[in-house]
Amino acid sequence: MQRKKTVSSMAMSISGNGSQWVDIGLEMDLFIPAVPLVIERTEKYSFPFGDAAVTQIGLPDIYIVYGDIIFKRSRLHFRAFDVPEMVELHFALSGGGTLYNAINNKKYSFAPLMQNMIYMPYLDGTGDYRSHENYRFFEVHFTKERFLSLAKDCGPVLQLFADDIAAGRYAQLAEENLPMSFAMHHCIQSMINCTYTGGLKLLFLQSKCIELLVLQAEAFEQSVHKRQSSVLKSAHDKECIYNARAYLLRHADAPPSLSELAKLSGTNEFKLKKGFRELFHNSVFGYLNDYRLSRARELLSSGSTIKQVAGDLGYSSVQHFSTAFKKKYGVTPGRLQE
CATH class of the missing domain: 1.10.10.60 (Homeodomain-like)
Structure with a gap:
């Protein structure tokens, strides 16, 4: 069967003042077989509201984008219309912020080393970020049709998410983001450092995109099962564990003892050990x-x-x-x- 010939633009418009807009994105064809197997472009941008280095990769039915952004202003305006309906696997590698979409009156939060899946057909809203802080991100976007075919019969959490997508409802896989696992980190780094070319590169990147989808789905399924017996009974308890991780990574060359880390993060050693394993699936x-x-x-x-x-x-x-x-x-x- 011959694929339909449709040129797709993945551009997003960004403004620092709501009046002068700039487009950042990749115009690509997700369907025509005559184009290269993998379309890749790395660009640097410098605007009054920030500086960015962004790599974009187009595959059949998949769009990958990652990069570093330093915002010079704390509030920006975003909008994206007339783009293919995509499902986003989002990974915040460093930095954080919030994005408010006025179309569905929803606020999305992004914190360092956290991940989620998002379906947002249209965007018109504002983003709040810490100015002059490095925001690093990695995203995989599947076309709506490709995602729904992959998500079929893959567990209740992913199925509920897929049902919302099929109905055209804005959705997140879960209201709360989950921590990135080291398997996710490794998968992302292997994609960024991929040395394959031609058809092998296409196969490698496609397989890694699906691997990330599996890792995310598995993490959220496990989260649902563990929620009943959680040792972390409040948002404060969770925040203490996240603080402990942040301190541990900042001092990775000279880490504190368990008792010292518990005291520094505002919890006790029992909650630190149990809570850390619960959130990050590993000992401290x-x-x-x-x-x-x-x-x-x-x-x-x-x-x-x-x-x-x-x-x-x-x-x-x-x-x-x-x-x-x-x-x-x-x-x-x-x-x-x-």
Whole structure:
């Protein structure tokens, strides 16, 4: 069957004052087989309201966008019309803010290292961000039809979300965002650092987009099952655990003890241990170990020396670091850099 020939624009309009608008986006064809298998473009933007470096990737029925933005103003205006109906897998890598969509009178919050799925057919609203703070994001957008075909018979949480999408209702997978897992981080980094070309690149990116969808769906299904027996009884309890994680990652090279971390984050050691595993599916120091090794892999891939990485991340020796790295990834740091 011949695919229909429809050129799709994924542009979003942004304004710092509500009167002068600029478009940021990728015009691509999601359906014509004659175009390249993967359309990719990286651009830098400089506007009165902020600076951005954005990479956009177009695949059949999938649009990937990620980048870094530093806003010079705390409030911006956004709008997006006449774009394909897409379902967004959203990952906030650093920074945060809120987006208010006047069309459905809904506010969406984005916090560092959190994730959710969003269906928002049209957008006309305002965003509030901390000015001069680096906001890093990663998004995968599936066309509505592709998402619905993938979500079929994939569990009650995803099915309810898909039912709203099929009916054209604005929706989030859940009202509360969930923390990103290290599996999600690793999947995202592998997509950003993909070295395949041509058809292999298409297959790789398609598979990783579906893997992210599976990881998100699994996380939200597990969240529903664990909610009944949660040790975190209030929003304050959860906030303490998030504060503990933030402090732990800021001091990854010289981490505090469990009792010190509990005191610093305003909770007790029991709630810290139980709550941390509940939210992040790992022990406190298991999470720290995964973070350090994931960060080490990024630094090594960007050209840092093994000795520098080991020292920056708090390992007692290069040998200790190399042993931990090989146990986690199956190769030595030196082999990774070859």
